[in-house]
Amino acid sequence: MNNFEKIKNRLNKKEAVIAxxxxxxxxxxxxxxxAEAGFQVIGFDPSEPKVMLVNQGKSDIMDITSERLAKLVGNKQLIATTDSENLAKADAIIICVPTPLTKSYEPDISYIVSAVDMIRENMxxxxxxxxxxxxxxxxxxELLYLPIEKDGWKLDEDFYVCYSPERVxxxxxxYQTENTPKVLGGMTPISMQVGTALYEQVINHVVPVASTEVAEMSKLLENTFRSINIAFINEMSLLCEKLDIDVWETIEASSTKPFGFMRFNPGPGIGGHCIPLDPIYLSWKAKEVNFFSRFIELAQETNHQMPEHVVHKAMKxxxxxxxxxxxxxxxLLGMAYKENIDDLRESPSISVYENLIKSGxxxxxxDPLATKYRDYNGVTQETIPLDYNRFATYDLVIxxxxxxxxxxxxxFANSALILDTKNVMSSFASNKVTRFGGGPVVHTEKTIMA
Incomplete structure (x- = not known):
C-alpha cells in the first residue's frame, strides 16, 4: 500500500488525526x-486564553454551545494547544487563520505564512x-506547495495540498458546517482525492473543482458579487431619497418578478470579515496582471460611504x-454587523458611533449581544442596559x-425620534420615524398610526 492509499485508508477508517x-x-x-465524526482532533491556536477556554469546554462563539464543546473535550476527542510541535501528530492539517488587510489596504498574509512555517517545522x-x-x-x-516542496518534500508522495474556502x-x-456545500480544489488530482476523502467525513456535499486557483477565485467571486449588488442597491436608496420615492416599496414591487431579479436590501454599510475585505483581495490581485477592476472599487467606495450617510441623515x-x-x-441600537450575533468585525455601527462622536x-x-468594543483610541466602550424607559432621554435613537x-x-413608544436604517420600523407611520430610502411610510392595514 503506497502513501496515498494509506492516508485515504486512515481517513476512511477515522484513524487519522486532524489538526x-x-x-x-x-x-x-x-x-x-x-471530533463529533469520531476523529481525534488537535486544535492549535497561539492565544493562550483561547486555548484555555476551549480546554475548559467553554465556547466563545454563539453558534457553538459550551455543552457541545465540553462533551468533546471531556472525552478527549478534541484537545486545544498553543504548542505547534503537536502538529507532528496530524495526518491532515487545516489552516483557518485570519486574512485581514494591512493599513495600506493590501492583503495581510502573515498569518498564513506563520502557519505554514510551523507546519514545515513539524509535519x-x-x-x-x-x-x-x-x-x-x-x-x-505560492505559500503552501512551493515552500514545502523547497524543503525537499515530494507532492503526492510526502504531502498533499488543497484549498477549500470557508463558508461560515x-x-x-x-446552513452550518455539515450541510453547507464545500468547494474543494487540489494541487493535483491525487491531492484532490485526499482532500475529498478528508471532507467527505464531515460534509454532506463536496464540490470538486479543477484547481486550487478556481477554488480560491470562487470565494472571492461569491463575496464580490454580494458587495457589488449591495453597493448598487445602496446607490438606488440614495437616489430614491433624492427623488422622494420609497426604495423599500420599489424593491418589494420588483421582487414580484419570478425571474431575472435577485433581491438585495440597502443599509448603513457592510460588515463581517468577508464582504468588506474579499473584494479588495481580488482587486489587488487584478492589479498584478495590469487589470483594473472598476466595478469592485466603485462598490467599495459606495458601501464605505454609507456610515457617513447615516451621520448625515441623523443630522438632518x-x-x-x-x-x-x-x-x-x-x-445606537445594535453594534454587531448583522442581526442576532455578537460579531463586531468591520461593523458599520462602529464607524457611525465614532463619526457621531467626532460630530459633537x-x-x-x-446591544445585549455585542456588549463592548474597543474604540479607535483603544478605550473599551460598553453597552447600556436594555431599558426602554431610558430611550426617552435621547434626542435620537438610530x-x-x-x-x-x-x-x-x-x-417606538419610548423614543422621541427614530432613524431607521433597515426599514424595521415600517409598520409605524409617524413623523418621529425617519427611514433610509426616501418616501413616506405606506399606510396599510398593518401600519400602526401615531
Whole structure:
C-alpha cells in the first residue's frame, strides 16, 4: 500500500488525526465537526486564553454551545494547544487563520505564512495540508506547495495540498458546517482525492473543482458579487431619497418578478470579515496582471460611504426638529454587523458611533449581544442596559442592527425620534420615524398610526 492509499485508508477508517490551526469562527466549528465524526482532533491556536477556554469546554462563539464543546473535550476527542510541535501528530492539517488587510489596504498574509512555517517545522511524511482562509488566487501554490516542496518534500508522495474556502455564516441556523456545500480544489488530482476523502467525513456535499486557483477565485467571486449588488442597491436608496420615492416599496414591487431579479436590501454599510475585505483581495490581485477592476472599487467606495450617510441623515433628522447634532444625545441600537450575533468585525455601527462622536454628539449604544468594543483610541466602550424607559432621554435613537431581542413597539413608544436604517420600523407611520430610502411610510392595514 503506497502513501496515498494509506492516508485515504486512515481517513476512511477515522484513524487519522486532524489538526485545525485557528480556533475562531471558522476553525472551532470545523474542529468540532471532525471530533463529533469520531476523529481525534488537535486544535492549535497561539492565544493562550483561547486555548484555555476551549480546554475548559467553554465556547466563545454563539453558534457553538459550551455543552457541545465540553462533551468533546471531556472525552478527549478534541484537545486545544498553543504548542505547534503537536502538529507532528496530524495526518491532515487545516489552516483557518485570519486574512485581514494591512493599513495600506493590501492583503495581510502573515498569518498564513506563520502557519505554514510551523507546519514545515513539524509535519511528518504523508500529511495533507489544506488552506481554508480567504485569500487571492495563487496563494495555495505560492505559500503552501512551493515552500514545502523547497524543503525537499515530494507532492503526492510526502504531502498533499488543497484549498477549500470557508463558508461560515455566523448566526445562520439553517446552513452550518455539515450541510453547507464545500468547494474543494487540489494541487493535483491525487491531492484532490485526499482532500475529498478528508471532507467527505464531515460534509454532506463536496464540490470538486479543477484547481486550487478556481477554488480560491470562487470565494472571492461569491463575496464580490454580494458587495457589488449591495453597493448598487445602496446607490438606488440614495437616489430614491433624492427623488422622494420609497426604495423599500420599489424593491418589494420588483421582487414580484419570478425571474431575472435577485433581491438585495440597502443599509448603513457592510460588515463581517468577508464582504468588506474579499473584494479588495481580488482587486489587488487584478492589479498584478495590469487589470483594473472598476466595478469592485466603485462598490467599495459606495458601501464605505454609507456610515457617513447615516451621520448625515441623523443630522438632518435632528435639524427637522430644530436640533443640532452637536450636543444631542444619540443612542445606537445594535453594534454587531448583522442581526442576532455578537460579531463586531468591520461593523458599520462602529464607524457611525465614532463619526457621531467626532460630530459633537453624546453617544451611547445598546446591544445585549455585542456588549463592548474597543474604540479607535483603544478605550473599551460598553453597552447600556436594555431599558426602554431610558430611550426617552435621547434626542435620537438610530436603528442599526435590530436583534430579535429588541421590542419594536417598546422602541417606538419610548423614543422621541427614530432613524431607521433597515426599514424595521415600517409598520409605524409617524413623523418621529425617519427611514433610509426616501418616501413616506405606506399606510396599510398593518401600519400602526401615531
Amino acid at each position: 485545525v490551526m485557528g480556533l475562531g469562527y471558522v476553525g472551532l466549528p470545523l474542529a468540532i465537526s471532525f 511528518t511524511p504523508n500529511t495533507a495540508v489544506v488552506l481554508e482562509s480567504t485569500t487571492y488566487p495563487g496563494t495555495s501554490k 455564516d455566523p448566526g445562520n441556523k439553517t 433628522t435632528l435639524n427637522s426638529k430644530q436640533k443640532a447634532l452637536s450636543g444631542s444625545r444619540v443612542l 454628539a453624546s453617544v451611547d449604544f445598546c 436603528m442599526m442592527t435590530c436583534h430579535d431581542i429588541f421590542d419594536k413597539e417598546q422602541i
